[in-house]
């Protein structure tokens with residue numbers, strides 16, 4: 456089963472449970488927290504949106520509520536996003552909303568939720584959006600987490616969408632698992648560029664209120680977004696995506712002095728550098744472009760990259776192979792040399808047997824050691840420091856068990872030799888014949 460199929464399977468289970476919940480009369484998605492006024496009921500919206508048949512409330516979050524609806528004339532399934540009524544009381548809000556809606560409507564990308572329409576109806580600001588039939592990344596993670604290959608399939612799609620939007624001068628500012636939707640085929644659709652601004656407009660003097668500048672979800676916000684919200688650029692999205700990626704891989708949020716992902720969970724240690732770079736506190740040290748982030752992830756997922764590894768790993772592998780060849784060559788030489796000497800002396804029988812036994816044991820020892828070393832190195836690369844530690848313990852355990860065994864066998868052998876009378880020199884070759 457490939458990762459896209461696995462994501463689709465998880466989505467199918469989620470959708471079935473949503474249907475079951477609806478059949479039992481419960482809403483599958485959480486209602487708005489009690490501190491917020493409850494979202495308007497679908498019935499109460501009917502009169503305000505004559506073009507739409509509002510079917511049900513899908514969910515409510517920090518920026519309003521989302522409903523599933525049918526566009527009557529176009530007979531199209533759409534999502535209606537209604538912003539909190541209170542926002543309409545801010546005299547500056549309408550202008551800002553209009554500007555943003557226009558910027559968002561320009562975004563036309565397969566990984567971004569399309570904006571079909573926007574406006575104000577009876578004081579309610581709304582957006583009519585492409586309806587995504589699937590689940591949010593949050594729901595997918597809650598339904599049993601994601602294996603690293605799935606995360607590696609999802610993040611590049613987000614990078615694609617971000618790079619596209621950034622190229623248009625639009626910063627998302629609120630990348631979080633709730634805003635990453637996955638349709639039934641596992642395709643990513645980023646929702647809610649609702650906090651995005653045209654870069655350069657969000658300054659203290661431009662009349663934008665703090666609401667517009669600070670909005671973002673605390674744990675996913677870049678340090679500069681918290682410190683100086685007016686001075687945020689596209690690299691804030693790269694940080695937030697780093698948080699989402701870390702969470703997808705480890706199930707934890709990177710807060711305080713957090714551990715590299717491979718120490719939090721058994722993972723390919725090469726992921727650490729990729730994730731940690733996105734999470735740099737100083738934006739100058741992060742990936743400067745979403746595309747750069749995506750390239751690094753693609754390189755990790757590529758089977759060739761996996762085999763080739765880094766330049767240094769390749770160099771070490773070459774050194775290892777050279778040492779094994781050298782050892783094997785030296786042993787083969789010793790074997791032939793001694794055997795030839797024995798043949799010439801005509802005493803090859805007992806002596807040759809010992810040489811062959813010793814050489815074979817030595818060769819096997821070298822090969823075994825090389826395999827063990829390779830296993831530890833592989834574990835270090837594939838599963839991180841924790842995996843390497845465990846592999847190291849296993850190898851050490853095996854050595855500790857084998858060493859006394861070898862000592863006992865050697866002691867017995869030495870004793871046997873000491874008891875047997877010295878070998879009579881064999882008859883000269885000519886006599887034997």
Ligand SMILES: Nc1ncnc2c1ncn2[C@@H]1O[C@H](COP(=O)(O)OP(=O)(O)O)[C@@H](O)[C@H]1O
Pocket residue numbers: 484513514515516517518519520521534568584585586587588590591633634636646647
């Ligand atoms: N275009 C869409 N199509 C389908 N469902 C959506 C769409 N946009 C948002 N949703 C759903 O509505 C929920 C509420 O969205 P929102 O109000 O943006 O709050 P939040 O993003 O904080 O969860 C989301 O969690 C998601 O499940």
Ligand SMILES: [Mg+2]
Pocket residue numbers: 516633634646647
């Ligand atoms: Mg949202």
